[in-house]
Amino acid sequence: MRRQAKVSKVTAGLHRLDLGGVNVYLIEDGRELALIDTGFPGQSGAILSAVEGLGRRPTDLRHIVLTHAHPDHVGSAAALVTATGARTYMHRLDVPIAEGRIENRPLEPAPDPLMRVLFVLLSLSKPDVDPVRIDVPVGDGDVLPIAGGLSVVHAPGHCAGQVALHWRSRGVLFVADACANLLGLRHPLGYEDRT
Numbered sequence: 001m002r003r004q005a006k007v008s009k010v011t012a013g014l015h016r017l018d019l020g021g022v023n024v025y026l027i028e029d030g031r032e033l034a035l036i037d038t039g040f041p042g043q044s045g046a047i048l049s050a051v052e053g054l055g056r057r058p059t060d061l062r063h064i065v066l067t068h069a070h071p072d073h074v075g076s077a078a079a080l081v082t083a084t085g086a087r088t089y090m091h092r093l094d095v096p097i098a099e100g101r102i103e104n105r106p107l108e109p110a111p112d113p114l115m116r117v118l119f120v121l122l123s124l125s126k127p128d129v130d131p132v133r134i135d136v137p138v139g140d141g142d143v144l145p146i147a148g149g150l151s152v153v154h155a156p157g158h159c160a161g162q163v164a165l166h167w168r169s170r171g172v173l174f175v176a177d178a179c180a181n182l183l184g185l186r187h188p189l190g191y192e193d194r195t
Contacts, residue, residue: 003043005050011170013147017050019043022072025174026050027167029147034063035080036165036174037073041127044079058084063146066090066134067176068162069097069104071127078130089144091154092137094161100131105160107190115180119189138163158188 006018013028024047025036033056038047048058061084066074069090077098081088088098096102109119138144140154144165151166158177165174177188 003046005043005046007050007053011172014167014170014172015050015054017047019046026054027147028054028056031060032062032146033060034065034146034150035061035086036065037067037176038064038076038080040072041075041079041129044076044083047076047080048083061086063144064088065144065146065150065165066094066098067165067174068159069094070159070177071104071129073176074098074132075127075129077132081132087135088132089136089138090134091152091161091163092139093156094159095134095137097161098132098134105192107158107192108194109190110187112187114183115187115189118182122189157193158191160192 003020008016010016015026017024017026019039022039024039027034033051051058051061064077064080064086066077080086090098097104109116138152140152142152144150147167148169151168153164153166155162155164155178162176164176164178180186180188
């Protein structure tokens with residue numbers, strides 16, 4: 001049985017898809033949809049079911065913005081691109097990882113005791129992620145042609161190529177793994193560089 005995403009409306013034209021342990025965000029912009037991150041491998045079906053549950057077709061998904069190249073953010077990207085033909089966007093520092101040309105860079109655990117324990121537990125599993133071609137490498141200050149403009153803010157630390165996205169017209173900031181919301185706001189699980 002396929003796990004379903006729990007869908008909740010954040011604001012007009014924006015939905016959070018809770019995939020169990022990870023969230024992705026779906027933006028409705030007229031006839032086009034944009035997805036921010038894709039969850040772990042094997043979650044494309046739950047995302048496409050959520051799209052259909054909103055009365056939309058999978059081919060309405062025209063853009064996939066990947067905030068960084070960790071498996072819980074790019075895991076289902078290849079499957080979703082195959083199913084939808086969506087255009088992909090990612091910071092140029094993480095493109096080689098997403099495309100399978102290099103391995104993920106090593107992480108060090110966060111100083112928070114709970115997050116350190118979770119870091120160790122999650123480090124035991126290394127999901128196989130299918131490589132995905134990135135159509136548009138992005139950088140700090142770029143404005144993506146999605147929903148009236150999503151501004152790219154380079155936010156390294158957790159990952160060298162991590163970006164936040166500012167949807168200025170709606171007053172929304174997507175911060176990816178700049179922090180975690182587990183029993184309140186905390187450090188992310190780990191960092192490539194805490195300086």
